[in-house]
Amino acid sequence: MTRLRNAVVAGARGLYLSIASLAGSITLFVLSVLSIAFILLGVGVLTTPVVLTAVRHWATLRRDQAGRWANVPIPVPYRPFPADIRSGVTGQVERCSLMLKDPATWRDLQWLFVDMIGGFVTAIFAPVLLAYWVYGVVLAVGVWEPIYDAGGGEWYGFIHVTSQSTANQAAALGTALLVLGVFVNPALIRGHFLLARTFLAPTATMRERELALRVDRLTETRHDAVDNSAAELRRIERDLHDGAQARLVAMGMDLGTIEALVDADPAKAKQLLAQARQNSGEALTELRDLVRGIHPPVLAERGLGDAVKALALRLPIATEVDVELPRRVAAPVESAAYFAVSETLTNAIKHAGADRVWVDVHHADGMLRIAVTDDGKGGAAIGAGSGLSGVERRLGTFDGVLAVSSPAGGPTMVTMEIPCELS
Structure with a gap:
């Protein structure tokens, strides 16, 4: 019963993927080719970043589905944009140049072309193997006769249906296809994503x-x-x-x-x-x-969570701290994370004009993740001379990363990630 359910689920996913390969991949491939061609006319410089961003979202969605539906992990290979990229028309031109120089962009376009042909074929078989059985049964219960009387016989696979006997053979063939689908449908969906991984995963280079x-x-x-x-x-x-x-x-x-x-x-x-x-x-x-x-004594004695809570108690504004750390991380990482949070909170008080701050600290998937959010005026950025640049360098020592979302008017959210394991 479980195998049949998995086959039906795979058939439904195959139907979705086949439609997506035809509609989505063809549309994005055509738009990408046209937009890149229009760069010579000038207008493509403005449209290409938009279209290629849509292609990246489409490819990333397929990567996510590959991992969730077929256990086929596909890493994201895109080069990050520099933090100081400009806005407006100049920024669009710069984005266009960076995207076209990224090898992952051209592999995405190759994948779109392959997906609308090979991806469609590998996906469509999963629902066809299940649905074709229904048509064979319908022919066997008597529908073959009016079709034959209307001017000929109906072909079901390699069987020419001209009598009840041949209609029964069609139903038997349909049943055999159904049984085949029960066993191979999940493999067909996995094959679809393995084909996608050939183009969407980073190459050795x-x-x-x-x-x-x-x-x-x-x-x-x-x-x-x-x-x-x-x-x-x-x-x-x-x-x-x-x-x-x-x-x-x-x-x-x-x-x-x-x-x-x-x-x-x-x-x-x-x-x-x-x-x-x-x-x-x-x-x-x-x-x-x-x-x-x-090195704060509370950090050495009670760990990062309690040290951040103690730090929040000394702040002049309301601060909420949410910590989910079942065990401690290594002392050097604790120290780096603590002072990174301290510097971020200091920025929120001195420059953001915030009335409230939220700090979230948790560990998942081998990553220590910290988010510091304030309701201030926004406009924070990682740049030379800013406190956040120092935080980025401090985290970089441990292969950590810093991301800042701070639109004008706020709120500001500073996210830190440090790869580490709990002790």
Whole structure:
């Protein structure tokens, strides 16, 4: 029974895919060819990015269906657009150029051409094997006779139906096709998606290029991490020298003076003792602040979730924190994620004019995902000199990514992803 149900489901999906291959793929292929041809006339520069974006959405939908319907994973191979791409006509021209230079674009167009022929054929057999059986049964119950009387016989496959006997043979053949469909329909749908994967998946050359870009990015972010670490060490040294160390030196001098005055001028010695006590308290406070800036104790003791909640409690605006972390992540990733969230929240308070902030922290599919959303004025962007650029570099050290959605007028949503496993 399960096999029959799977065959029927595959037949329905095959019917959908065959219609989609004819209607969707043919339409997009024709529009793409025409739009690229019109680049010579100028108008294609504006239409091509729109059409190719539609092609990418169509191909991505098929990739998603391949994974869900046939367990055929197809990675997305498109090169990302640069973060500083311009808007308006200039931006459209730049998008057009970037899309046409992307090898995945031309493979998408090849897939559209193959899908409207080979994709249609592989998909249409699944519903035909089930539906054709119905027609054979209909012929056998008597419909063959009026057809024959009207001027000839009906062909059912290789059987010429001219009598009840041949009609029964047609029904038997239809039953055999039905049984065949029960066993091969899921394989036909899988074959359809395997054909699509031949064109929609990244090639070895594209994967090598992607790997090279990833290595370059990791090398760059590693250099940034080393530079940032050196700068952080210099800051710690400066803070210790100008802050706690200076107070401890002053306290030592006060204690030396007290030792000399304790018998000769007890009142003055008492006054210096109070000053030394104040200096020791201030030095301790500065050391605690310094340690908290290096690695907050709550982060080391209770993990990322509680550290972010503690951070939210100190903010001057209403902040909601939702954490789903059944176990802890590695300490370096925790530290990077914590300070990334801290910097993002600081931006929301200083620049966004937000009244409320939402923080979501969870782990799924081998990724630590963090989303920080505020109801501010929007307009945030990753650019030189912005705090978000520093966050991007910090995450890049761990092969993490940062995405920002911040239309004018808000809201702003900053999403961070770091590949990691829970301990």
